[in-house]
Structures are given as C-alpha cells and as structure tokens.
Amino acid sequence: MTRGKILAICQMGGEFTLNSDGSMSYVGGEAHAIDIEHDMTLLDLLSEISDMFNCNASIYSIKYFLPGNRKTLITISNDKDLKRMVEYSGDTVTTDVFLLKKTENPTPNPHPNRTTRSVVADSVPTDAITSYEATAENPKRQKIDSSWENMIMGVGQVFDSPKVFRDALHKFAISKGFMYKYIKNEGPRITVRCTTKDCPWRIFASKSPDTQELTIKKINETHTCGRESSKERTRLASQSWIASVIKDKLRENPDYRPRDIAKDLETEYGLSMSYHRAWRGKSIAEKELHGSHEEASNQLPWFCEKIMETNPGSFTIFETMEDSKLGRLFVSFHASLHGFEHGCRPLLFLDDISLKAVKHWKLLAANGVDGENDIFPVAFAVVEVETDENWRWFVGQLKSALPASRTITFVSKRRNGLEEIVTELFEDCRYGYCVDNLVEDFKEELDDTWTVELKDAAVEDFTSAVYACKVDEFNACVGRIKAESKDVAEWVLSSKPECWSNAFFEGVRYGRYSSNASETFNAWISTRNEPSVVQAIDMIRCKIMEMIYFRRENSSTWMEPLTPLMTRKVQEETTRAQTLEVIGSSGSVYEVRDDDQLTNVVNIGMWGCTCRRWQVIGLPCMHAIAVVEHIGEPVSSFCSEFFSTKCYRAAYSKSINPIADPVNTIGYPIHSSRGRGRPKLKPAEPLLKAKRAVQCSNCREYGHYKRTCKAFL
Known part of the structure; x- marks a missing residue:
C-alpha cells in the first residue's frame, strides 16, 4: 500500500x-x-x-x-x-x-x-x-448496511484495539450471514473460524510489537458452509449487541418502545427480531445509560463523607440538581491543597475533560505545575454538561478550598464566559489563554489559499509571537504574518495578545503555557469496562495517591538544589553564556555583550534583564548567568524557589490516605463487573450443616462403623 x-x-x-x-x-x-x-x-x-x-x-x-x-x-x-x-x-x-x-x-x-x-x-x-437479498426461506427483502461487508478487508488491515476488531468482525458476520467462534481470544492474539465443520473460513490478527493496534495477519475468505443469511444474522444479534446499536437512539428518545426497536432493526438491518429480545436489549441499554446515575445518587454523598473522614482537611461537596440525575461533585484532597500552597508555582490550568471511559459526564479540573513541569492535580468536579453555570459553581468551590494568601494566574481555553467568571470570583488574579488551543484556532484562520509551506511559516511566526518577551519582537512576528495576509494579522491583534503573549501578559506563567491534563486523566481511568462515576472518582484518587508517593520517593535521592529538569535548563543557558562579555557599571547593574556586540543590561539585585526572559520564566537567562558567574555566586540562588528541590519535596510531603472497603462499612457497595477468565482465587465454600457423629454398633465407640470395627470380640 x-x-x-x-x-x-x-x-x-x-x-x-x-x-x-x-x-x-x-x-x-x-x-x-x-x-x-x-x-x-x-x-x-x-x-x-x-x-x-x-x-x-x-x-x-x-x-x-x-x-x-x-x-x-x-x-x-x-x-x-x-x-x-x-x-x-x-x-x-x-x-x-x-x-x-x-x-x-x-x-x-x-x-x-x-x-x-x-x-x-x-x-x-x-x-x-444498501443491497438486498432474498432466500427461499425468507422471501422478504432484507436490507443490510453494505459498509458492514467491508469491515474486514484482508491481510494488513489495522484496528485501533482488539475491541474495535471484535465489533467489526461481528458486523461483518451479520452482513455475510455466518456464525463464528474464537479459537484464541487473548489481548495480543485473536484467532477466529467459522462454526460449521470443515468450513475453511478463518482469520488471525495480532498486535504489533511497538503499538497497541491490531493487524490482520492471515485470512482464508472461502466459505463452504452453505450459509442461511436470515437465521445466522438473527442468531448473531444478541441482546448486548442490540443494546450497543440502540444506545444512541435511546439516549435521544427515552420512550423508544421495544416494538419500534424490532421494527427499526428489521428495516435497517433485515433482522427478524422478537419483542422479548428487543425488550431485553432495551433493558441492557437503559442499565448502561442510567444505572450509574441511579447508583451515584446513593453512593456519592457517602463517598464525600468517607473522603472527609479518611483525609482530614480535604474539601468535598455534593449537590443535587432538579434537572440532573447525577448532580455535581467537587473534590479537593488536603494533600493537593497543601502541596499547591507550599510547593507549586501560583499557576492553575482550568481544563474540561471528556473521559473516554464514560461518555455521559465530564470532568472539570484545576491543575497546578510542579518543579519538574508535571501537572499537579489540585481539584476536580464531576458534572453532566459543561455550562457557564457549572463553571461558576466549580470556580466558586475552588475559591472556598484555596487559601487566599497569594495571587494566582489562571490559564484555560479561549472560550466565552470563563474569563469573566474567573476574574469576578478571583479579583486579583491574572487570566491567560492555553497556547495549544490558541494555535489550533489560528490554524483555522488559514484558508486553502495558503500553501503548506506558508501555513507552516505562519504558525511558526505566531508561536514566536507567543514566546516573544519584548514588544518589538512581537511586532516583528506579526509583521511577517501581515505581509502574507492583513486579515489574519488583524485576527492576531484582536485575539487579546495581553492574554497570551509574553510581551504583554501581566501574570507569571514560569514558562508553562499549556496543560496535558486530558491525556493524564484519560490514562488513569480504565476503558476495559465502563466504570460508574464512583469507580472513576476512586480510580482518580488512587492514581493521585500513587503519583504523590512515587514522586516523593523519587525526589528523596536528588542532590542538586534545583530539580533535574531545571538543572539541565540552567546548564544549557550556562553553556551559551560562556562567550558573553560582562562589563560592570555600578553596584548590581552590569552590561553584557554578545559576539554581535548586542548589549543587554542586567540588574542582579532586581533579578531583571532587558531581554525579559528572567522575569518571564523565573530562571536566569544567559546574560544573567554570565553576570552571576562573573561575581562568583551560585546560579541556583537566583532561580525561582518553585524550581528548587526543597519546594518539590514540599509539594509531595503530604499523602492521600486510602479509603476502606465500602462493602464492609456501608450498605452501598461499589459494584464492579466481573472480569474475563477464570477467577484467580477460589470462591469461599458455603457453610454446611454440622453432621451427626458416626457411632459403631459393636463397640459403641465413635468414628467408625461395625463392619470396620477392629475391637476384639
């Protein structure tokens, strides 16, 4: 190919x-x-x-x-x-x-x-x-989605996961009208054959060694089984399969009747379905859609109390809503609040996260950044939809949880409403835009009249405008964009550069401009079985608990005053500073010249340089490092405290305590579906009624019968 x-x-x-x-x-x-x-x-x-x-x-x-x-x-x-x-x-x-x-x-x-x-x-x-088929047994025309016939194309076809392959195989079998069985159904290897004896149809797929994708390696496409399409299709249409097909329709129309389900399945897929099977499929779909909501209404209040009981100092609140079956939940652990206050820079990213494992609710999260530039979860909330009302509620709860001891810089996607909410509730804060999201918005402004080379150059100029620390550097970047398109340049200037460019931004982001929280939280929550809301929250709690423990243990071996990442960055700037010339002026002010005779002025007492990188990032620029080495001081003494090993350890000094097994403490157990395969532990044997002891009728002793009695007569 x-x-x-x-x-x-x-x-x-x-x-x-x-x-x-x-x-x-x-x-x-x-x-x-x-x-x-x-x-x-x-x-x-x-x-x-x-x-x-x-x-x-x-x-x-x-x-x-x-x-x-x-x-x-x-x-x-x-x-x-x-x-x-x-x-x-x-x-x-x-x-x-x-x-x-x-x-x-x-x-x-x-x-x-x-x-x-x-x-x-x-x-x-x-x-x-669509194509139509007719058989002697069922002369009615049957309509099958022809795209299903191409779900299995042949050797080399790639699927994102084993589940995607199984779903495609099921639809392919329905369209072709044959039954199949798994010879091997493991994660990395799947072998399937036709159930009819002596039929040569067979398929083998396996994972690539360096990726999770599943690839078809072998296939025999010949069928000799004399298939009867209508019967085989109906047999393959199991209740769980019906539930997966109608779930989206049922979500839009809760009054979807089994009679209508059976009729739609016959119209759309040519499947003759009984009322009972359609009813069971609807029942399964309803349980998958709404079961977690009903369960959460009982479990979430108890879960809040349990968090407060096992982790004193945490902040949790659960609110019910008239138009919501789930309600909304806010959680912030004491370990997270303490770590953000004492070890993280005053910077919070506000993210709305759509979880892959659970489609019917969203996560609103506030995440800090530690000294290694990794995300530090501070608080999160579970809501059904992302609205301005839910954002206002979340930011209000966040204000109640955080101590009001310092000015915080907030960063989020460029969306209407959130900026006003944050600046209203946090009066002294600074608000900025997420750069990754802003760059995607910029790319949408580049229409098809731009060639690929021009688009790449424009995106590079726009990114340089983001990181430009001085106004003249920003203007030069915008000027290059304006030379290609005045409209695009006007969009750049009208998108509030004071919220994203270093040249105008009043807050301090310490060199961190975007958040990868969505990837982190989705990696934490397993998609193997769709978890309930309580299970998902408990997965997040366990992952944060594990993350804190691992990072605390890892940092205990660090010997440098700065974290490893910041130490490497300082070393890179130190290498660049070797060729610079330092000229003393007066007191703490120095003049630094490079090979091109460009001059920058460094005020070592005010921690400032005319290039503005030191003030923006918090680490000394190469001009400042040249001055620091000139006066014989350690560079680490002129770095922001948030990059120090001491602050990093303080961020992870507190632990999240585990929560006891809810099955043994409360009447609302957190249910989980049974995994595949044989259980690793044998189930407990049931208690049997005590039996009467056996007595010998010959010697009158207990423990044996007469015919086995060995007493001397």
Missing part, C-alpha cells in the same frame, strides 16, 4: 445507474481534480471541495469505490477513513470520489437483471448505498 498521494476525481450532480452485473456507473454532473496527500485531513478536503464547487461541502457525504469493486460505496466520515482511501488505492494514480447529499433516502432497484434504472446521486443516503 502506498503512502504518498493520489489524484481524486471529485464528481457531483450526476446520477448512478445499476448495471446488469450489479455494479454501478456514474453519469453526468460536474467533476474537478484534487490532490489528496496521505496526511490530509477531512476538514481540509471539505474546504477545498467547497471552493472548487462553490458549495457547502458539509451537507454532502463523500464516498468512493474500492479498487476492483464498483458494487459498494465506502463512506469517508473521518480522517482515518480518508487515509485508508489513499492506502487502499494501491499503485493507482487516480480514484473517483462522489459527493452525495445527506437529505433523502431512496430505494435502489433490487433486481438489476430485470431493468436498469437511474439513481440520482444527490439523493443517496448518508450511511451507504
């Missing part, structure tokens, strides 16, 4: 015709050619299509044919689908791409041998063009 680029012939406005052999041809319409790179995103493709056809590409579905197969249209719905199209094109130079409207849902001719009729391309549905 090639990983270069292909020339896509984009066609719109024509119509499909069904040929006698079941293949489809496209007639009429307008066509344009577009180069599609392997790393091109779907958003970029839609933008280019909109310009070429002078239309809104978002109302169209993008489809294509696989090489050698013109019977099934494949839908491109995300970036991975677009990359697969480039890969599947193989060595071909061009490929046909069709733009089909998402509005109408026509019925193609199911008997191409009888007549050949036209299907208007703009009216083909979004999901896929």
